[in-house]
Amino acid sequence: MLAPPHTFTSDQLELYLQRIQYAEDATANGTSRLACLQKSIEQDPLSALTQLQQKHIATIPWGNSALHYSQHKTISIHPTAIFEKLVVRRLDGYCMENTNLIYIVLRTLGYQVYPTGGRVSCAVATVNPANEGYLSLGHMILIVTIADHKYMVDVGFGSNGPTRPLLLQENASAILMAPSEMRLIKASLAEFVDKSQKVWVYQARHNPESAWVPHYSFSEVEFLPQDFGMMNFATSNQRSSWFTQALVCTRVILDETDAEPVGLYIMAGKEVKKRVGGHTEVVATVETESDRVQALGKWFGMHFHEHEVEGVRGLPSQIK
Structure with missing residues (x-):
């Protein structure tokens, strides 16, 4: 007999909502955050979904610290492990952690949702817009159906990842972070033998005058937990995976009204950058592991145990 799909308890949902700072004034009024969310979903499920997505990416960083600041150098995508890491420990996670977390949250809340897999574009993976290829399956995306319309939801791509649900409709552009834009198109990948087969391609551009750059492709086929188990193993273990070579972290910045x-905070190499309104500034430069640990605490709210930090010794990502 198959095990029933994993869901969270009401207490776990409340902790998640506290983690993403949802309805911060609810407790002061004697109302639970979950009650506020459930009321919002009843009134406008798409608006509630949008708020959840934006709160999530603004509070739970996208990153791969567990492959560097740990003794085990592994990533578990078991729901309990993800909840403990991202909600309780308040650390970062990459797509199959962050998106898996909100997937279970949405399913528990009653949304019609399922996950699918995607291929990251070589144009962004190699920082070469002319590269038309795609990497192997290694990204997780959600398909949410609201009032018979399907939306793509993603909280685990990092820089230039979508910031709101995108209707599965071709060429309908939306604001990513002004002035940058995002959209979906249908296209056949360059590697496809059968050019009649088309998939969705998520694209972004820096401003209305710049060229659209493909970031990843995906289909509407539902993926199973065991599919992501294989994808996660390859992404976190292959020597050719850049996730194992460098420590990276991003977190979205919301406006004054949340x-x-x-904008976005980006930790890469020896710098923490802040990108707002198309302008980028370096807000911190790190020269030692101690500097980087402090920067991750200050800009991303992440705090590590001493033995976790010691795990980076001898790795290519170690600051020497």
Whole structure:
């Protein structure tokens, strides 16, 4: 007999909502965050979904610290492990952690949702817009159906990842973070033998005058937990995977009203950058592991045990 799909308890949902700072004034009024969310879903499920997505990417960082600041150098995508790491420990996670977390949250809340897999574009993986190829399956995306319309939801792509649900409709552009934009198109991948087969391609561009750049492709076929188990193993273990070579972290910045994404904090190499309104500034430069640990605490709210930090010794990502 198959095990029933994993769901969270009401207490776990409340902890998740506290983690993403949803309805911060609810407790002051004697109302639970979950009650506020459930009321919002009843009134406008798409608006509630949008708010959840934006709160999530603004509070739970996208990153791969567990492959560097740990003794085990592994990533578990078991729901309990993900909840413990991202909600309780308040650490970062990559797509199959972050998106898996909100997937279970949405399913528990009653949304019609399922996951699918995607291929990251070589144009962004190699920082070469002319590269038309795609990597192997290694990304997790959600398909949410609301009032018979399907939306793509993703909280685990990092820089230039979508900041709101995108209707599965071709060429309908939306604001990513002003002035940058995002959209979906249907296309046949360059590697496909059968060019009649088309998939969705998520694209982004820096401003209305710049070219659209493909970031990843995906289909509407439902993927199973065991599919992501294989994808996660390859992504976190292959020597050719850049996730095992460098420590990276991003977190979205919301505006003063916590309503709209306006920017991004990015930790890469020896710098923490802040990108807002198309302008980028370096807010911190790290020269030692101690500097980087402090920067991750200050800009991303992540705090590590001493033995976890010691795990980076001898790795290519170690600051020497």
